Amino acid sequence: MPSGRLHWYFSRLAGQISNPGSDIGRLPFANITTLSVSHSTSSDSRVWLGALRGAMRFDSNATDIDAWRVFNSARYMPTRQSIVNVSSLAVLSRTRDAPSDLGSAAVVVTNRGLAIIRFEMWTLAQKADYFQKFFDPPSRFVKYGLVCGCLMSSWGDIRTCVKKPCDSDGLWTTIYLGSQVFRYAVTHDVEAKKEAWTYFETLELLNKVTGISGYPGRSVANRSDFPPKPRWYPSPVYSDLQFYGDTSSDEIVGHQFVHPLVHDLLAENDDERQRAYILILNITTHILTHDWYLIGENHNHTRWGIWNPLQINNDSYYQETRGLNSLQIFAFLLQTYAYSGDERFLNAVNLLIQSYQYDINLINQKMIAVCDNSFSDDELAYLSYFNLVYAFHTITSSTRLSKEQRHRAQDLIDHLLPYMQIGLDLSHKYKILEKTPFYNFIYCYASEQVNVTREATLKKGFRASFDCDSLSKDGVWFLRRWTLDPIEWQQFNSDRLDIQLNVPASKCQNEIQSLQLLPPDERSIARWNSGMYDVDDGSGWEALDPSSFLVSYWGMRYFNLLGA
Structure with missing residues (x-):
């Protein structure tokens, strides 16, 4: 490599510290120890640098957000510490006759060991197939048909990862099931249907194991798995099982998100559709007939299972979730009405609007105080936005409801839509910054910018603030940069x-x-x-199941936001 080129690179890169406004961004780490470039005969503008805190790569041809790549944790470097001290780098570039899917590689020598960083060219479909295999039995992320992360007994060794009961086993299982329903709707793969139905049956079990209609458990285990402990209760239905109680609104949102999808996109006969319908009906009926509460195993409402107007509107403790819980209950009621035609549910929607102003609550669904940016609430909100708009479309296209029922429901839909849309746009002013495919594909659906809703506009006059072409590009970027390694490295x-x-x-x-x-x-x-x-x-002690990737990928595929 000519020395002049080497000095030119150092000049430009060093300039980032003194000139942060430069068009190539800022240098991630100082204390550079070594530099290397590709010796490939093909054009390669990428520069690799080693530093005390890891390796970096700069690509002058990449977009701003991809110009710098940083490799500085145990995911890439042989260390648990922030200091790794790279002493030398070698870039191994592909030859002209190498397979087209083989990218470059870098060998990094540090004072703690050797690291090899290898790149391959994958499509997102290949990536989804890779993550799908994580659920092949025996899966370390699945126990009793419930999906969650796992804990390792040896640091960084995923072979020692074992799934334990999680607080939100039910919610994470609904997310994975949602991904499989979308997958089946796109591919019509018999194996995808079989996979999805297995997890639906687990959710059925959660709804039965408590012995309380409409009250699903958080998780389930054999009684012999561990001795009694707080919030675990023996099942009154199954003598060999125990369930995790004090079920939260998180779980209910997950159930009510996925069961309509099972009913419409997965079930293939009346018996299967009835099984999904019963779960939807029982949960909403439970809340409606228990004074807007989720009543659990101790005959009291659970800590977070609260949609009662007197508490939601009047208790300052719930002011941050006032809009969120209003959104949730509207989604539950209208979705159940869409399938049942039971006027109790539509009357309840009207009551919450006329007497308790739950419609107005929708405007401030997301609180924007610096100290109250709840990402957990964001996830529940967007699942509920999806569920509510899905209910709108189920009602407007229903052949079960009479003309009079659809007309009455349409009046309420027309009333709720402006409030919901204002709240959705206000929420997405923040979520758009994160470029996440999950939030973006749901926004595209709820704002009527995707295939199934472009043909059946709910109400004319609403103009979405964010364009789905741009949101889809952001989502693709996020999926592309999603790490293949499921370990939560520090x-x-x-x-x-x-x-x-x-x-x-x-x-x-x-x-x-x-x-x-x-x-x-x-x-x-x-x-x-x-x-x-x-x-x-x-920490390096946990690994995460890839259902978050899969529900985003297959959701985008289903709504034609990715193409093939």
């Missing part, structure tokens, strides 16, 4: 020079957060309910 991004820390949010959340979004493969892997701006999270 990250050390607060040391980086190219991010600004969000000091107020960091103090409120008791976790260091950034103002800029880092790519998903430079953060610890997380679900959609986790903080997107956390910079130093992860």
Whole structure:
């Protein structure tokens, strides 16, 4: 390599520290120890740098968000610490006769060992197939048909990862089931139907094991698995089972999100559709007949199973979730009405509007205070937006409901839509910054910009604030940068020079957060309910099931936001 070219690279890269406004971005780490470039005969503008805190790659031909790539945690480097001290780098570029899917590789020598970073060219479909295999039995992310992450007994060794009961086993299972329903609707693969139905039967069990109609357990286990412990109760129905109680609104949202999809897209006969319908009906009936509460095993309402207007509207403790819970209950009631035609549910919607102003609550669904940015609530909100709009379309296209019923329901839909749409757009002013495929595909659906809703507009006059062509590109970028490694490796991004820390949010959340979004493969892997701006999270002791990727990929496929 000519020395002049080497000096030119150093000049441009070093300039980032003194000139952060440069068009090639900012250098992630200082204390550079080595530099390497490709020796390929083909054109390659990428430069690799080693530093005390890891390796970096700069590509002058990439977009701003992809120009710098950082490899600085145990996901890439042989260390548990932030200091790794790269002493040398070698870039191994593909030859002209190499397979087309083989990319370049870098060999990184550090004071803690050797790291090899290899790139391959994959389609998103290949990536989805790769993640789907994580659920092949015996899956470390599945036990008793319930999906969740797993815990490792040996640091960083996924072979030792074992699934334990999770607080939200039911919710994570509904997310995975949703991905499989979309997958089946796209591919019509018999194996996809079989896979999905297995997990639906697990959700049926959660609804039966408590012995309380419309009250599903959070999780289930054999009584012999562990001795009695808090919030676990022996099943009054199955003598060999126990269930995890105090079920939250999170679980209910998941059930009510996925069962309509099972009913319409997965079930193939009246018996299968009836099984999905019964679960929808029982849950909503339970809430409606128990004074807008979820009443559990102790004959009291659960901690978070609350939709009662007197508490939601009048108790300041619930002011942050007032809009969220209003959105949820409207979705439950209208979805159940769409399938049952039972006027109790439509009358209940009208009551919540006329007497308790739940329609107005929808406007401020997302609270925007710095210290109250709840990513968990965001996930529940977008699942509920999906469910509510899905209910709207089920009603307007229903052949079960009479003309008079559809007309009466349409009046309420026309009334609710403007409030819902304002709240949705206000929410997405924040979610758009995260570029997530999950939130973006649901926004596209709820704002009537995708295939099934373009042909059946609910109400003319609404203009979405965000264009789905742009949102889809962001979603593709996020899926492309999603790491293949499911381990939640500890990250050390607060040391980086190219991010600004969000000091107020960091103090409120008791976790260091950034103002800029880092790519998903430079953060610890997380679900959609986790903080997107956390910079130093992860531990190396847990692994996460890939259902968050799969529901986003197949959701985008189903709504034609990815193409083939």
